[in-house]
Amino acid sequence: MGYIKDHFKEVADKQSAAIKKLIAEHGEISLGQVTIAQAYQGMRGIPGLITETSLLDANEGIRFRGYSIPELREKLPKASDGKEPCPEGLFYLMLVGEIPTDEDAGHISAVWARRSHVPNHVFQVIEAFPVSTHPMTQFCAAVLALQTESKFAKAYEAGISKKEYWDYVYEDSMTLIARLPRIAAYIYRRKYKNGEHIQPDGMLDWSANFAHMLGYDDDSFKELMRLYLTIHADHEGGNVSAHATHLVGSALSDPYLCFTAGMTGLAGPLHGLANQEVIRWIEELQKDLGTLTPSKEQIADYIRKTLSEGKVVPGYGHAVLRKTDPRFTAQMEFAKVHCADNPTVQTVWNVYEVAPEILESTGKIKNPWPNVDAHSGALLKHYGLVEEDFYTVLFGVSRALGVLASLCWDRALGFPIERPKSMTTEWINNYIAKQAVK
Ligand SMILES: CC(=O)SCCNC(=O)CCNC(=O)[C@H](O)C(C)(C)COP(=O)(O)OP(=O)(O)OC[C@H]1O[C@@H](n2cnc3c(N)ncnc32)[C@H](O)[C@@H]1OP(=O)(O)O
Numbered sequence: 101m102g103y104i105k106d107h108f109k110e111v112a113d114k115q116s117a118a119i120k121k122l123i124a125e126h127g128e129i130s131l132g133q134v135t136i137a138q139a140y141q142g143m144r145g146i147p148g149l150i151t152e153t154s155l156l157d158a159n160e161g162i163r164f165r166g167y168s169i170p171e172l173r174e175k176l177p178k179a180s181d182g183k184e185p186c187p188e189g190l191f192y193l194m195l196v197g198e199i200p201t202d203e204d205a206g207h208i209s210a211v212w213a214r215r216s217h218v219p220n221h222v223f224q225v226i227e228a229f230p231v232s233t234h235p236m237t238q239f240c241a242a243v244l245a246l247q248t249e250s251k252f253a254k255a256y257e258a259g260i261s262k263k264e265y266w267d268y269v270y271e272d273s274m275t276l277i278a279r280l281p282r283i284a285a286y287i288y289r290r291k292y293k294n295g296e297h298i299q300p301d302g303m304l305d306w307s308a309n310f311a312h313m314l315g316y317d318d319d320s321f322k323e324l325m326r327l328y329l330t331i332h333a334d335h336e337g338g339n340v341s342a343h344a345t346h347l348v349g350s351a352l353s354d355p356y357l358c359f360t361a362g363m364t365g366l367a368g369p370l371h372g373l374a375n376q377e378v379i380r381w382i383e384e385l386q387k388d389l390g391t392l393t394p395s396k397e398q399i400a401d402y403i404r405k406t407l408s409e410g411k412v413v414p415g416y417g418h419a420v421l422r423k424t425d426p427r428f429t430a431q432m433e434f435a436k437v438h439c440a441d442n443p444t445v446q447t448v449w450n451v452y453e454v455a456p457e458i459l460e461s462t463g464k465i466k467n468p469w470p471n472v473d474a475h476s477g478a479l480l481k482h483y484g485l486v487e488e489d490f491y492t493v494l495f496g497v498s499r500a501l502g503v504l505a506s507l508c509w510d511r512a513l514g515f516p517i518e519r520p521k522s523m524t525t526e527w528i529n530n531y532i533a534k535q536a537v538k
């Protein structure tokens with residue numbers, strides 16, 4: 101473990117010095133203006149956060165440390181029997197800023213396998229819920245229960261120097277990531293497989309072991325998991341799960357508390373829960389029309405019906421993206437190789453052919469193109485993971501990689517407590533009146 105942590109510290113110290121100089125020399129440069137509309141409308145487009153792990157371009161989509169998803173699929177280390185990138189390598193890239201060697205990725209894999217033991221009280225917390233409880237509720241509670249293990253919280257209580265924060269946050273982040281697949285698989289097997297749990301296999305990589313514990317040992321499903329856990333990991337800093345994790349961390353809450361905050365946000369239907377909503381919407385469409393492969397005309401009518409009922413078409417639209425999400429495209433490419441004949445996958449593709457034009461024609465939806473959630477459910481259903489309530493937990497396991505790598509950076513760079521200014525509408529009205537007088 102030591103050498104990756106030391107390397108991270110080296111890179112972070114350099115960056116920290118560069119940022120200090122940058123603020124001293126250019127700190128007064130304005131990044132733009134904030135309008136009244138932005139304050140009321142979700143702060144869209146306000147540049148106000150620093151996140152080192154990834155950057156989103158509205159037209160090109162996400163880049164992790166400068167690498168697009170197709171580049172990551174090519175360049176990141178693979179499992180010995182696989183073609184898809186291993187998320188261990190992506191974590192290294194987000195943390196250190198360099199493409200890892202096979203050895204670096206293997207090292208992270210081995211550390212996560214070694215730290216994967218979940219204390220018993222976490223399972224007891226899960227068991228205390230009715231089985232009917234939504235998996236995301238169980239997941240959030242289980243992560244919170246794991247907070248008893250926080251080295252950061254203990255060290256802070258004992259009284260450590262600010263300079264040491266990053267070290268404990270790093271250790272907690274590694275341990276938390278290591279344990280998430282076991283927690284998620286436990287929730288899955290408890291809820292859907294009569295509590296028949298499957299023990300981890302320490303010889304497998306992080307994703308393959310997760311697939312194994314869920315009960316899916318098919319090689320091609322393991323490949324899907326490697327891809328899925330890579331592409332869902334990060335989407336710069338302003339999305340709800342990343343921002344919530346970062347915000348809570350700014351109060352020096354430990355990684356377990358921060359990640360719980362991120363996950364309660366991911367559980368919302370406009371964010372991560374949309375993957376569950378998409379497949380439900382598609383299955384309702386199939387049921388209503390009595391066919392697994394409705395025609396494009398039938399799909400178009402169904403989209404119009406959804407809009408006329410005042411509902412969103414799940415999996416479409418985005419707060420930042422203005423083109424097809426490259427994470428959708430990556431899944432589509434995977435499906436073309438592994439399950440092009442699957443009727444639900446074909447329906448996802450047919451929705452893609454007709455939805456953008458209809459959504460565009462409303463004149464108000466800023467992005468009529470599909471996002472990451474539009475495809476994932478159809479792929480999971482193909483492999484038999486049919487319980488869509490669970491899909492956001494898979495997303496959450498992946499999202500841990502980005503938000504926790506970022507949290508390590510937040511503490512290594514010594515970022516302060518986050519506290520933007522809020523106003524009342526009365527204040528805004530007075531402000532408008534004063535502008536008019538000028
Ligand atoms: C991993 C992720 O989080 S990706 C996003 C997952 N979420 C979804 O797929 C849910 C469906 N999509 C949406 O609800 C939205 O597009 C969001 C939440 C993703 C983005 O929201 P915004 O940035 O506010 O979108 P936008 O500025 O285009 O919204 C303008 C109007 O279009 C509507 N709109 C946006 N997308 C859709 C859609 N897919 N279907 C119907 N209406 C939509 C908005 O609800 C809003 O309506 P209103 O003015 O009546 O309130």
Ligand SMILES: O=C([O-])CC(=O)C(=O)O
Nearest residue numbers: 334335338339340419471
């Ligand atoms: O960027 C966003 O707002 C939502 C999103 O796609 C993600 O978090 O993956």
